Amino acid sequence: MTEKILVLGSNGQIGTELVTALRNTYGESNVVACDIRRPDYDIKNSGPFEFVNVLEKDTLNTIFNKYKPTQVYLLAALLSATGEQNPKLAWDLNMNGLLNILDLAIVYKTAKVYWPSSIAVFGPNSPKDNTDQFCVMDPNTVYGISKLAGERWCEYYHQKFGLDVRSIRYPGLISWKAAPGGGTTDYAIHIFHDALKKGNYDCFLSAETELPMLYMDDAIRGTIQLMDAPADQISIRSSYNFAGLSFTPEVLASEIRKHIPDFKLSYTANDPRQQIADSWPRSINDEIAKNDWGWKPEFNLSKMTADMLTNLKNK
Numbered sequence: 001m002t003e004k005i006l007v008l009g010s011n012g013q014i015g016t017e018l019v020t021a022l023r024n025t026y027g028e029s030n031v032v033a034c035d036i037r038r039p040d041y042d043i044k045n046s047g048p049f050e051f052v053n054v055l056e057k058d059t060l061n062t063i064f065n066k067y068k069p070t071q072v073y074l075l076a077a078l079l080s081a082t083g084e085q086n087p088k089l090a091w092d093l094n095m096n097g098l099l100n101i102l103d104l105a106i107v108y109k110t111a112k113v114y115w116p117s118s119i120a121v122f123g124p125n126s127p128k129d130n131t132d133q134f135c136v137m138d139p140n141t142v143y144g145i146s147k148l149a150g151e152r153w154c155e156y157y158h159q160k161f162g163l164d165v166r167s168i169r170y171p172g173l174i175s176w177k178a179a180p181g182g183g184t185t186d187y188a189i190h191i192f193h194d195a196l197k198k199g200n201y202d203c204f205l206s207a208e209t210e211l212p213m214l215y216m217d218d219a220i221r222g223t224i225q226l227m228d229a230p231a232d233q234i235s236i237r238s239s240y241n242f243a244g245l246s247f248t249p250e251v252l253a254s255e256i257r258k259h260i261p262d263f264k265l266s267y268t269a270n271d272p273r274q275q276i277a278d279s280w281p282r283s284i285n286d287e288i289a290k291n292d293w294g295w296k297p298e299f300n301l302s303k304m305t306a307d308m309l310t311n312l313k314n315k
């Protein structure tokens, strides 16, 4: 059967790269990019694009009816830092956007739905190191609350209606193609841009703030791997713990100095994102994803750093 894939939120940090990867695999005309904003040249000129607001159920219905998608990726969301500036909008978009898609997936018998969760589902009382799939979860950002509630809805729709919904708890995603989308982990992208442009970076998180991170190439590969896995290999229907790297700004700066020896890192105190970062794990235990469907990251810190710098320099 030919796949027909909708990617909602296609202009974002993940969508930009996922649409390209999916179009390479499934054919350009079979992957429909959807966003509320006009897309980049690449996305618009390599396949179909639709203006869609995931909160407008009528428009969504028209799109589902038009394409009868076999797979839907819902990426539209407000992230942790932006979410705190507009908590009600973050809740509305992250929650009702998801419910709209889950409902339409049932009506149109969509074979598979992908929805990303985040390390933001953990909170100040969750274990900090090698954080388990199942543990205390007390998120204190509206983003984390919406992701945790969303995970429960995904599992609920799977159990009640048999919907094949799959999800990954992404750590901070590091990429060079598209700009990051207002998260707490965004420093790990800005640092590369500033290192190349200015030779210094003023970091909004403190030197010892260790957070879980992942290079975008690994994130895209892992996501498609999860979506391709046979349904009987998927034991987690809320969202999988998922890990790649864990580092502090100081450690990342040392790695950058191997390429730009004079790179200087300074710190801004009292940024509100520090509090968010302090409530999240330092590292994640992703054994279940490894055992269930063979997840394995390919980028370590040195490989990721070299790749980021090379690509940003060429951009």
Ligand code: SER
Pocket: 079, 080, 081, 117, 118, 119, 120, 143, 170, 171, 172, 173, 182, 183, 184, 185, 186
């Ligand atoms: N990168 C995200 C954020 O910082 C975490 O899911 O909000």
